[in-house]
Amino acid sequence: MVQVEGLTKLYGEFVAVNELSFSIHPGEVMGLVGPNGAGKTTTLRCLAGIIPPTRGVVRVGGHDIVRDAIAAKKQLAFFTDEPRLFDYLTVWQHLNFVARIYQVPDYERIGAGLLEELEIANKKDALPGELSRGMKQKLAIACGLLHSPRVIYFDEPLTGLDPIGIRRMKDSILKRARDGAAIIISSHLLHLVEEICSRILILKNGRKIIDGTLEEITRKFSEQPGDANLEEIFFRATSETDAPAPAVPPLLPR
Amino acid sequence: MISALLYLQYHTFRNRLVSRFRRLKQPKYLIGAIVGGFYFYFYFFRYLFHGIGGRQPVNLAVSPEHRLLFESLGALVLFVIVLLAWLIPHERAALTFTEAEVAFLFPAPITRRTLIHFKLLRSQLGIFFSSLFLTLISRRFGGNVWIHALGWWLILSTLNLHFLGCSFARTMLLDHGVSNRLRRLLVFGLAAAMAGSVWVWAKRTLPELGSADTANLNAILDYAQRVLTAGPALYLLYPFRLVVRPFLAPGAAAFFGALAPALLLFLLHYVWVVYSDVAFEEASVEASQKLAVRIAAARAGNWQGAKKNQKAKRPWFRLAATGPSATALLWKNLIGVGQAFSPRLWFSLIVVVVVAVGVGMGNAGRGQSLLFLMALLIAIALGYSLLLGPQLLRLDFRQDLPLADLLKTFPLRGWQIALGEILAPVVVLAAFQWLLLVFGAALVFYLPGRQTALLLAIALGAAVLLPVLDVLLLLIPNAAVLLFPSWIQTGKDSPRGIEATGQRLIFALGQLLVLALALLPAAITFVGVFFLLKLALGYAAAVPFAALVAAIILAVEAGFGVMLLGRLFERFDVSEEHTN
Numbered sequence: 001m002v003q004v005e006g007l008t009k010l011y012g013e014f015v016a017v018n019e020l021s022f023s024i025h026p027g028e029v030m031g032l033v034g035p036n037g038a039g040k041t042t043t044l045r046c047l048a049g050i051i052p053p054t055r056g057v058v059r060v061g062g063h064d065i066v067r068d069a070i071a072a073k074k075q076l077a078f079f080t081d082e083p084r085l086f087d088y089l090t091v092w093q094h095l096n097f098v099a100r101i102y103q104v105p106d107y108e109r110i111g112a113g114l115l116e117e118l119e120i121a122n123k124k125d126a127l128p129g130e131l132s133r134g135m136k137q138k139l140a141i142a143c144g145l146l147h148s149p150r151v152i153y154f155d156e157p158l159t160g161l162d163p164i165g166i167r168r169m170k171d172s173i174l175k176r177a178r179d180g181a182a183i184i185i186s187s188h189l190l191h192l193v194e195e196i197c198s199r200i201l202i203l204k205n206g207r208k209i210i211d212g213t214l215e216e217i218t219r220k221f222s223e224q225p226g227d228a229n230l231e232e233i234f235f236r237a238t239s240e241t242d243a244p245a246p247a248v249p250p251l252l253p254r
Numbered sequence: 255m256i257s258a259l260l261y262l263q264y265h266t267f268r269n270r271l272v273s274r275f276r277r278l279k280q281p282k283y284l285i286g287a288i289v290g291g292f293y294f295y296f297y298f299f300r301y302l303f304h305g306i307g308g309r310q311p312v313n314l315a316v317s318p319e320h321r322l323l324f325e326s327l328g329a330l331v332l333f334v335i336v337l338l339a340w341l342i343p344h345e346r347a348a349l350t351f352t353e354a355e356v357a358f359l360f361p362a363p364i365t366r367r368t369l370i371h372f373k374l375l376r377s378q379l380g381i382f383f384s385s386l387f388l389t390l391i392s393r394r395f396g397g398n399v400w401i402h403a404l405g406w407w408l409i410l411s412t413l414n415l416h417f418l419g420c421s422f423a424r425t426m427l428l429d430h431g432v433s434n435r436l437r438r439l440l441v442f443g444l445a446a447a448m449a450g451s452v453w454v455w456a457k458r459t460l461p462e463l464g465s466a467d468t469a470n471l472n473a474i475l476d477y478a479q480r481v482l483t484a485g486p487a488l489y490l491l492y493p494f495r496l497v498v499r500p501f502l503a504p505g506a507a508a509f510f511g512a513l514a515p516a517l518l519l520f521l522l523h524y525v526w527v528v529y530s531d532v533a534f535e536e537a538s539v540e541a542s543q544k545l546a547v548r549i550a551a552a553r554a555g556n557w558q559g560a561k562k563n564q565k566a567k568r569p570w571f572r573l574a575a576t577g578p579s580a581t582a583l584l585w586k587n588l589i590g591v592g593q594a595f596s597p598r599l600w601f602s603l604i605v606v607v608v609v610a611v612g613v614g615m616g617n618a619g620r621g622q623s624l625l626f627l628m629a630l631l632i633a634i635a636l637g638y639s640l641l642l643g644p645q646l647l648r649l650d651f652r653q654d655l656p657l658a659d660l661l662k663t664f665p666l667r668g669w670q671i672a673l674g675e676i677l678a679p680v681v682v683l684a685a686f687q688w689l690l691l692v693f694g695a696a697l698v699f700y701l702p703g704r705q706t707a708l709l710l711a712i713a714l715g716a717a718v719l720l721p722v723l724d725v726l727l728l729l730i731p732n733a734a735v736l737l738f739p740s741w742i743q744t745g746k747d748s749p750r751g752i753e754a755t756g757q758r759l760i761f762a763l764g765q766l767l768v769l770a771l772a773l774l775p776a777a778i779t780f781v782g783v784f785f786l787l788k789l790a791l792g793y794a795a796a797v798p799f800a801a802l803v804a805a806i807i808l809a810v811e812a813g814f815g816v817m818l819l820g821r822l823f824e825r826f827d828v829s830e831e832h833t834n
Contacts, residue, residue, distance in 0.1 A: 011829065042829065050662045051829045073665035084660040088590045090566045099575040100582035101664050107575050127566050 001026050001182035002047065002151055007056035009042050009206075016042040018206040020056070024182045024199065026150070029173065031193035032186040033230075034203035035238055040186040043203070044153045047184070048078040060151050074102065077144035081156035083136040085128040091115070092124045094143050102147035114142040118168070133160035141172075152176060154185045158192060170196055194230040202237050209237050259359075259372040267379060274751065282738075283753045290756025298390035321502050323475065326482035328502070329494035335413065336494075339420045340441045344434045346425045349373045349418075349534050370528055374415075381410045401509050405501025408516050412497050415523035422530035448490050455485040493519060567592035579666050583674025584681065587649040591682055625700050632694040636716070639687050644727040647679035651732045651823070655739060659828045668820030676728045676816070684721040691717050707794040715801030722808040726772050729815040730765045736822040772811055780804035 002024045009017040017039040024030045032040050045051045047058055049065045049072065058065040063072035089097060092111070099107030115121040118138040120131075128136055137160050144152070154173070158166050173196055177183050187193055193200060194214065201211040210217050214230065221233045277283045349369065351359065359369060385406040392402050427437050463477055481487055496515045503509035570588040573581065654661060654675060661671055691713050698709045780800045787796035 045659070045829065048663055050659045051827055052825075070665045070667065073663060076663075078663050080659070084657055086586060086590075086657070088564060088567065088593045089586060093566075093569065093586075093589065096569075096573050096575075097582050097586050100573050100577065100585070101579050101666065103576050103579070105575045125566055127564055129564055 001028075001061060002184070003057070003059040004047065005057045007043065007046055007058060008054050009039070009046055009051070010054045015206050017046065017053075020203075020206075020208050022201055022208070022211050024184065026180045026182050027177050028199055029177045029183045029185065029197045030199040030201060031197035032184055032201050032203065033188070033190065033193055033234060034209075037205075038203040039206040040203055041155055042206075044078065044155055044184065044186055048076060048153055049073055050078070074147070075149060076151040076153065077147075077149035078153045079140060079144055079155065079157060081159045083128075083133075083140035085136060085139060087128055090125050090127055091120060091131075091139055091142075094139060095146060098143045098146050104147050107146055110146055110148075111142065114145055117172075118142055134162055134165050137161060138165070141169075145176075150181055152181050152183045154183070154187075156187055156189075157185060158187070158189060190230045190234055200230070202234065204238050256368060256371060259364075259368070260375070263372070263376055263379070274753075278753070282757065286753035286756035286760065288756065289759050290752035290754070293755060293759055294390075294752055298394070321504070322483055323479040325495055325498050325502050326479065326487070326491065328498035329491040330482065332409070332413070332494040332497060333491055336416060336420075337441070337445055339417055340424075341438055341445075343421065343424065345421075346428060346534070366531070366534075367528055370418075373418075374524075374527070377414050378411070381407060381414060384410055398505070398509075401503055401506075402501065404509070404513075405498075405503070408500055408513075408520065409497055412516070412520050412523055415520070415527050419523060419526045419530060422527065422532040422534075425532045425534070426530070448486070451486045452481065452490070455487075456481050459485060564593055578670075579664075580670045580674035580677070583671065584677040587653075587675070587678030588681065590649045590653065591647070591678055625697055629694060629697050629701065632690050632697070636687060636690055636694075636720075639683060639690070640720075640723060640727060643683045643686070643724070644679065644731060647682055647728075649678050650675045650728060651819075652735050655735055658823075658826060661823075662828065668822075668824035669817050670820070671823055672732070672819035673816050676725065676732055676819070679728055680721060680724045683724045687720045687724075688717055691720075708797070711794040711797040714798045718798065718801045718805045719808070722805050722812055725812040726808060726815065727769065729812065729819055730768050733815075733819055733822060734761060734765070736819070736826050739826075772808075772815075776804040776807040776811070779807055 004023065005021050007017055007020040008015070020039075020043060022030075032043065034040050042051070046053045047060075047065070049058075049069050052066060060072040061075040063075075065072045085094065086097075095107060095111035095115075098104075099111070104110065112121070115124065118141060120135050120138050120142070123131060123135060123139075128139070131139065152173075157169055157173070161169055170192070173183060173185070177198075185193065185197060197214070199211070199213055200217055202209040202217070210220060212220075217233055217237070221236045278287055351373075359372070385403055388406045388410075389399060389403040392406070393399055424434075424437065428434070460477070460480055463473065482491065496512075496519055499512035500509050500516050503512050567589050569585055570592070571585065573585045651672075664671065666674075695710055695713045698706050698713070701709070780803070783803045784796045784800035787799050791799075
């Protein structure tokens with residue numbers, strides 16, 4: 001569903017993402033973890049077509065995110081850690097707007113269902129300024145799920161949610177995965193990643209350190225099977241790896 | 255304790271100044287500072303130093319009678335400002351602190367009075383720069399620089415203290431059970447009684463203004479002078495006169511003579527403020543939080559979010575779930591336009607129109623002159639709509655750029671997003687202009703002379719040309735914001751001062767140049783077609799046809815412009831927007 005080949009993002013001399021390759025399939029939930037500045041958000045932004053990769057190819061549902069951006073973007077949803085909303089549109093107007101952008105004919109039915117599911121149906125006519133941080137997050141999620149995306153990226157999805165919201169969010173992510181969506185979650189909350197992700201990719205200084213199921217990476221970074229949880233593995237992986245300041249790869253034409 | 259607060263104030267100011275100088279290493283600020291410096295020198299500073307190569311300031315040579323009139327008018331303005339300060343606000347007293355100041359100072363062992371002193375000290379910095387700026391303006395009309403500067407400082411400082419004292423007094427009244435409504439009634443009643451006494455005195459004592467006098471500005475000023483400088487107004491405005499008098503002093507002796515009573519009034523205000531024992535902390539914390547939210551929104555370029563009270567607005571039309579996607583952006587931005595047109599704005603617009611028409615009627619007399627004046631006002635409004643409209647209606651990329659990452663996730667091509675973004679201001683501007691043209695066309699039938707057909711043809715030509723002109727005018731600033739995002743002023747935290755003024759000037763000149771280039775082919779074609787058709791069909795038919803051809807050329811340019819804007823948006827790298 002998502003194929004990434006040699007993804008590289010440079011900011012001048014600085015290498016934010018370095019030759020990253022991986023792929024995820026329908027129903028998979030991949031956790032993207034790494035220390036601050038590892039390139040997680042930049043990777044997600046490249047995968048969502050928000051920023052152009054310097055090099056490499058990203059395919060979403062078989063469509064190149066750069067060359068066939070429209071077809072690729074129709075299949076995905078990207079949830080940022082800070083909900084991005086229009087201050088002057090009400091909750092329902094947001095859904096109406098997004099429905100037209102993604103051409104969702106029965107948005108009223110789907111939208112009402114999503115608002116019910118996310119427990120903000122009573123805030124239909126409220127402006128974002130009248131919503132709490134968690135409610136804004138829920139509205140952003142409702143907007144993103146309105147067109148039933150097949151690929152979903154989450155950047156720190158639990159920020160600002162209360163315990164009930166966190167539980168519902170986890171259930172919602174797993175439900176979408178069971179329905180066949182390919183999901184990537186970038187988070188510092190390792191227990192969340194451990195709990196809901198079927199695969200994990202650890203990034204450091206823009207480079208992939210390891211990519212595999214929890215079992216696979218546990219096997220690689222444990223002295224004996226079952227001696228470490230993800231937190232322990234994360235520390236071992238990010239400290240053991242000699243991750244020098246990445247060299248600037250040669251500039252090649254795409 | 256106050257020394258710690260002085261330390262905070264001094265270092266805040268100093269560090270801000272240092273960082274401003276440091277950023278001059280960046281060409282965008284350096285060039286802006288140079289251009290801005292030239293602008294301020296040529297328009298303001300050279301009037302301060304007219305003895306060393308600059309031009310002599312415009313000398314109004316205020317006579318003692320005129321000085322008395324200006325003093326009265328100044329006092330009247332101050333009276334109205336003070337009256338409004340007692341009438342309008344409804345909040346409890348709140349000293350505006352930043353969130354950091356609240357976090358550090360409120361839990362600290364600092365007395366309420368010290369906090370007030372800190373607030374007063376800090377406001378002095380703003381008053382100093384305001385006085386300097388106002389002196390640069392007022393100095394152009396003659397007078398002594400130092401008298402102007404000190405005069406402005408005294409006026410602004412006294413007003414500042416009065417506003418503070420007034421907010422404390424309002425809070426005390428609320429604490430004693432005097433509601434806002436009752437307070438407003440009392441103040442309004444008092445003001446009405448004052449105005450009534452002046453009116454009765456003027457009616458009994460002064461000869462009435464004749465109808466011929468109402469058209470004569472000098473007669474009106476003379477009447478105003480007699481009303482304000484004798485009878486009850488003389489005494490009612492007396493304290494306000496004391497504040498204005500030093501500013502209007504013709505020389506050092508008169509200034510120092512006027513300074514003592516003004517300073518006494520200032521000191522009385524100071525005592526009033528400092529010895530008011532009013533709890534302002536809770537309201538201040540709330541105010542600082544609101545301020546922080548507004549500043550954060552404005553820093554992100556989000557002026558809608560920076561506004562105080564937003565209310566949900568109805569959409570201008572029903573948006574179906576399917577159809578051209580760019581319409582969704584138009585629909586969204588039109589809702590945003592609704593936010594800008596608040597009841598207060600409508601009220602202000604109505605007041606401006608009523609005053610303009612009233613002044614026009616007064617000066618133009620009756621009959622045809624009024625029609626001419628209205629036609630002239632329409633023409634001026636049309637001109638200003640082209641000049642100011644695209645600057646004021648910013649519900650396009652200039653508004654949405656902070657959400658560029660969201661827009662980029664939409665499955666739309668760049669040109670679709672560009673078109674959708676600029677459509678809302680175009681629709682609003684064009685509707686306003688067409689409305690003016692309809693009024694103008696209706697007036698044509700009542701104007702004397704035999705130019706009806708030609709004037710209607712001009713109106714028709716303008717109706718065809720204006721919407722495409724609007725598109726072009728809006729394309730330029732939108733392209734600028736995508737090309738030079740860090741140059742465009744997007745929030746309160748964006749550069750202020752001389753360098754920012756210089757940057758704005760550079761942009762204004764650049765926009766003018768691009769517009770002139772864009773208009774050139776259409777203008778040449780218009781002239782050619784007009785002269786060809788004029789010979790065959792006459793003026794009245796030639797104008798709309800020539801306008802139509804010119805509009806087609808402009809529309810083609812606008813089409814290319816939208817494509818280019820879309821390409822710019824597609825290439826706009828949101829991760830690098832602040833690194834330019």
